[in-house]
Amino acid sequence: MLRLNKRQFLIGSAGAGIAAVLPWHANAQGRKIMVLASTVDIPNFDPHVATGYAPQWLFRNTYDALVRVVGNPPQPAPGLAKSWTQSEDGMTYTFELNENARFHDGTPVTAKDVEYSFARLLRLQQGAAWMVAGILDADSVKATGEMTVTMSLKQPFAPLLSVLPWMFVVNSKLVEANLGDDDGQSYLLANIAGSGAFQMGRARPGDLYELIRVENDWHEGGNLEGAIWKIVREAATTRLMLQRGQVHFALDMFAEDMEAIKDMPHVVRVMEPDYRSFSIKMNTAKGPLADKNLRKAISYAYNYQAMLDAAGPAQLMHGPLPTGMFGHAPELQVYRQDMDKAKEYLAQSEHKNGGFTLTMMHAAGYENQRRWCLIMLESLKALNIGLDIRPMVWPEIVSMAKSPDTMTDFYSIFQSANYADPDNTAFAGYHSSRNGQWQNPVYNNPEVDKLIEDARAEVDTAKRAELYRKFQEVIIEDAPDVFGVLESRKFAVLDTVQNYEFCPVAANTMEVWPLSLV
Amino acid sequence: MLYFILRRLVLVVPILIGLTLLLFVVARLLPGDPVGLAAGPNASAETIAQLRQEFGFDQPLPIQYWTYVTGLLQGDWGTSVFTRRPVFEDILTYLPATLELVFAALLLAVVIGIPLGLLTAVYRNGALDYATRTLALGGIAMPRFFLGLLLQLAFAAWLGWLPLSGRYPFIEMPPETITGFYTIDSLLAGDFYALRVAIAHLVLPAFAMALSPLATIMRMMRASTIEVLQQDYVMTERALGLSNRLILFKYVLKNAMTSTLTVIGLYVSWLLGGTVLVETVFDWPGLGLYASQAILTQDFMPVIGVTLVIAIIYLITMLVVDLLYGVFNPKVRYA
Numbered sequence: 001m002l003r004l005n006k007r008q009f010l011i012g013s014a015g016a017g018i019a020a021v022l023p024w025h026a027n028a029q030g031r032k033i034m035v036l037a038s039t040v041d042i043p044n045f046d047p048h049v050a051t052g053y054a055p056q057w058l059f060r061n062t063y064d065a066l067v068r069v070v071g072n073p074p075q076p077a078p079g080l081a082k083s084w085t086q087s088e089d090g091m092t093y094t095f096e097l098n099e100n101a102r103f104h105d106g107t108p109v110t111a112k113d114v115e116y117s118f119a120r121l122l123r124l125q126q127g128a129a130w131m132v133a134g135i136l137d138a139d140s141v142k143a144t145g146e147m148t149v150t151m152s153l154k155q156p157f158a159p160l161l162s163v164l165p166w167m168f169v170v171n172s173k174l175v176e177a178n179l180g181d182d183d184g185q186s187y188l189l190a191n192i193a194g195s196g197a198f199q200m201g202r203a204r205p206g207d208l209y210e211l212i213r214v215e216n217d218w219h220e221g222g223n224l225e226g227a228i229w230k231i232v233r234e235a236a237t238t239r240l241m242l243q244r245g246q247v248h249f250a251l252d253m254f255a256e257d258m259e260a261i262k263d264m265p266h267v268v269r270v271m272e273p274d275y276r277s278f279s280i281k282m283n284t285a286k287g288p289l290a291d292k293n294l295r296k297a298i299s300y301a302y303n304y305q306a307m308l309d310a311a312g313p314a315q316l317m318h319g320p321l322p323t324g325m326f327g328h329a330p331e332l333q334v335y336r337q338d339m340d341k342a343k344e345y346l347a348q349s350e351h352k353n354g355g356f357t358l359t360m361m362h363a364a365g366y367e368n369q370r371r372w373c374l375i376m377l378e379s380l381k382a383l384n385i386g387l388d389i390r391p392m393v394w395p396e397i398v399s400m401a402k403s404p405d406t407m408t409d410f411y412s413i414f415q416s417a418n419y420a421d422p423d424n425t426a427f428a429g430y431h432s433s434r435n436g437q438w439q440n441p442v443y444n445n446p447e448v449d450k451l452i453e454d455a456r457a458e459v460d461t462a463k464r465a466e467l468y469r470k471f472q473e474v475i476i477e478d479a480p481d482v483f484g485v486l487e488s489r490k491f492a493v494l495d496t497v498q499n500y501e502f503c504p505v506a507a508n509t510m511e512v513w514p515l516s517l518v
Numbered sequence: 519m520l521y522f523i524l525r526r527l528v529l530v531v532p533i534l535i536g537l538t539l540l541l542f543v544v545a546r547l548l549p550g551d552p553v554g555l556a557a558g559p560n561a562s563a564e565t566i567a568q569l570r571q572e573f574g575f576d577q578p579l580p581i582q583y584w585t586y587v588t589g590l591l592q593g594d595w596g597t598s599v600f601t602r603r604p605v606f607e608d609i610l611t612y613l614p615a616t617l618e619l620v621f622a623a624l625l626l627a628v629v630i631g632i633p634l635g636l637l638t639a640v641y642r643n644g645a646l647d648y649a650t651r652t653l654a655l656g657g658i659a660m661p662r663f664f665l666g667l668l669l670q671l672a673f674a675a676w677l678g679w680l681p682l683s684g685r686y687p688f689i690e691m692p693p694e695t696i697t698g699f700y701t702i703d704s705l706l707a708g709d710f711y712a713l714r715v716a717i718a719h720l721v722l723p724a725f726a727m728a729l730s731p732l733a734t735i736m737r738m739m740r741a742s743t744i745e746v747l748q749q750d751y752v753m754t755e756r757a758l759g760l761s762n763r764l765i766l767f768k769y770v771l772k773n774a775m776t777s778t779l780t781v782i783g784l785y786v787s788w789l790l791g792g793t794v795l796v797e798t799v800f801d802w803p804g805l806g807l808y809a810s811q812a813i814l815t816q817d818f819m820p821v822i823g824v825t826l827v828i829a830i831i832y833l834i835t836m837l838v839v840d841l842l843y844g845v846f847n848p849k850v851r852y853a
Contacts, residue, residue, distance in 0.1 A: 031689065033689055035688070035689075041811070043598075043600055043601040043602065043603075044601065044602055049602075051558030051561075052558070125561075125562065125564070125565045125568075126557065126558065126561065126565060127558070130558075130561065130562065133562065185602075189602055189603065190603075202691070204803060205601065205603075205608070205611055205612075205803070206611075206612060206803040206804075206807055206808060206811075207684070207685070207688075207801070207803035208688050210688075228688055228689065230688055230801075231801065231803075232683070232801050233798045233801060233807070234667075234798050234799050234801070236667055236670075236799075237670065237682065237683050237799060237800070237801060240670060240671075240674065240675050240682050241682060241683070243675065244674075244675070244678075244682065246682070393550070393814055393816075394555060394814065394815070395549075395550030395551055395552050395554075395555050395814075395815060395816040396549050396550045398550070398551045398554045398555050399549055399550045399551040399554065400549075402551070402554075436563065
């Protein structure tokens with residue numbers, strides 16, 4: 001047995017202490033490895049199952065879709081498809097695949113893989129399948145040549161090229177070899193079968209995901225050898241990591257974080273408007289807010305300026321569609337605080353004297369949402385209406401949104417644009433087929449449904465814009481929401497990052513393979 | 519003693535059954551729709567219904583519980599709705615990180631707390647006593663996450679002596695997993711660089727977690743030692759001319775340890791259940807973070823699984839503590 005005298009013990013202890021306390025330099029400098037800090041985990045690697053922005057980031061960098069989305073304003077760009085054509089009636093699309101595209105195992109990406117991938121996506125009915133519900137079915141996507149894919153739509157769908165970037169192509173042979181009894185879900189849960197610029201390195205759930213550049217990567221651009229998705233849950237820790245150069249891209253920054261880092265050397269603040277909207281939905285199906293005049297009274301009573309002041313970098317929404325998106329009509333008159341009009345509409349309502357209390361929820365932990373609820377509380381006082389504010393965790397919100405009976409009178413909600421088309425916001429947020437879902441729990445107006453359906457099927461751009469203009473007019477008149485703010489997307493980026501271009505669609509799921517580090 | 523251990527182990531079974539039943543019922547009574555959430559914001563009602571069937575949530579509660587309990591006995595702890603991975607696999611992934619942190623914190627608390635408690639009792643009302651009592655008050659009162667942030671600021675951001683967060687530099691490969699404890703794995707691999715790195719990452723979060731138990735252990739040890747020092751037998755030993763060192767370490771320490779040992783045992787579960795804040799501040803990928811994520815998404819199976827693990831570890835710890843009473847006090851009989 002090892003025996004130490006007192007002197008040896010003290011020297012040993014001091015040595016261990018000094019060894020542990022030596023100057024510490026652990027960062028990714030010197031290697032072309034980009035580190036992104038996010039609060040969100042990537043629980044599932046299956047591109048036809050997983051949803052959420054962290055998995056989407058993974059898919060955009062390890063898989064390919066036929067079409068990519070780039071730029072500001074967002075535009076479709078070649079992905080696996082080097083070119084495409086569209087029939088005049090908008091019912092058929094033909095894609096020519098890039099002959100250079102290779103899966104990670106070196107096999108070429110063929111039209112059969114594309115056909116297989118769409119069939120699997122539509123079979124599983126998870127992930128991004130909802131985007132093409134009623135548009136594509138199991139027989140819609142066919143390999144009509146070794147490198148040619150033909151898509152026959154069930155009905156015209158103008159935003160098709162906008163939704164394709166979220167439909168990723170898997171290596172059909174690899175998935176078939178690992179099919180199991182669940183259509184390969186168990187395999188793809190933790191494995192990548194893609195053709196993207198990176199393959200999976202270390203995957204440490206709850207901690208980090210490391211992507212390694214594929215040898216002989218067929219994508220052109222960027223000098224990154226790898227990328228690390230590092231989960232950092234505490235904002236203060238993220239700021240310190242930025243300061244020490246351990247993180248190149250901090251994705252989940254709040255207004256106060258941006259303020260705190262404004263003088264930090266070598267850190268560039270990115271604050272860009274994107275298509276993520278915040279609005280306060282009203283229970284149009286049950287309770288006092290089923291009365292349109294009361295909804296209008298509240299829309300005029302709300303203090304929008306206070307909301308904007310509380311939001312940090314943001315702009316007020318101008319109607320239901322995000323500013324800058326195709327179809328948005330900035331010339332339309334929207335509600336702004338006007339107490340005379342508020343009282344006028346209140347007098348026309350069935351609740352002219354007020355004297356009742358409404359309920360409003362906000363997502364627990366979202367400070368801005370809580371502030372906006374308090375602004376509603378103050379605004380309603382002028383109409384002699386009380387407000388009961390309830391924080392809720394997300395599963396409760398999903399459950400609450402299922403029926404008019406369970407929905408609170410007001411419902412605070414952020415809505416991200418999954419694709420760069422007004423159809424995304426309009427269909428998810430206002431079409432009655434979405435009732436019971438958190439994006440549109442109860443609003444139901446057949447006229448709005450018809451406009452949305454017509455607009456998504458219209459292939460003539462000018463006619464589409466007109467339909468969306470009409471849609472916005474009807475929605476503003478109906479006042480189902482208090483249209484809130486478009487918070488600017490906030491990132492912190494080290495000045496060593498090159499080639500970054502902000503894209504307002506799914507901004508936090510950016511492709512990193514075209515980026516470089518200097 | 520064997521009979522004592524067996525009897526205690528048998529008692530664990532009804533406790534765990536009761537616990538699973540309670541957790542199972544409470545988890546299902548909470549408002550919310552974890553499957554709807556896991557299916558994604560745009561999933562159709564049919565997809566959600568299909569998933570609910572897949573996870574067995576469409577079955578009556580007693581059948582769900584029976585399926586779960588029988589699965590438990592076969593090593594199937596259910597599947598996480600959120601990660602879609604088996605809960606047992608998830609727990610095995612996260613548990614070593616948490617245990618390493620908890621043991622390191624406990625080690626710090628015991629190694630520093632017990633000698634300090636002894637010293638302050640012997641030299642009570644002296645400068646050391648006052649200083650450590652003040653520090654102890656601060657240690658008990660200061661929230662762990664706040665202390666963690668202060669430590670990060672001082673030792674990582676300003677002085678740069680220690681890493682800011684994580685278990686290991688994220689651009690390097692950690693030691694090959696054998697036990698999941700990076701310190702032990704690096705030792706087993708004979709990799710002293712990795713050992714140094716793992717210890718350096720462990721220091722700040724372990725200290726942030728250790729301060730409160732350290733202060734409690736020190737105060738408990740001090741109080742027990744003062745009480746023992748006033749016992750007649752200590753005076754007798756002194757009258758017999760035994761040295762102070764002998765009296766302190768051979769007779770007083772053992773008797774004073776009994777109550778402190780209980781506190782140490784209780785702190786194991788306290789530390790296990792309370793890692794979430796420190797794990798959040800230090801990005802320590804452990805069980806606390808996993809559990810908090812599961813709670814927020816109302817992912818029942820991981821919540822029940824983590825609670826069971828903590829309960830099992832707690833019960834084992836208390837059994838070990840009971841056995842250790844006998845080491846420190848031979849009068850204790852295991853009947």
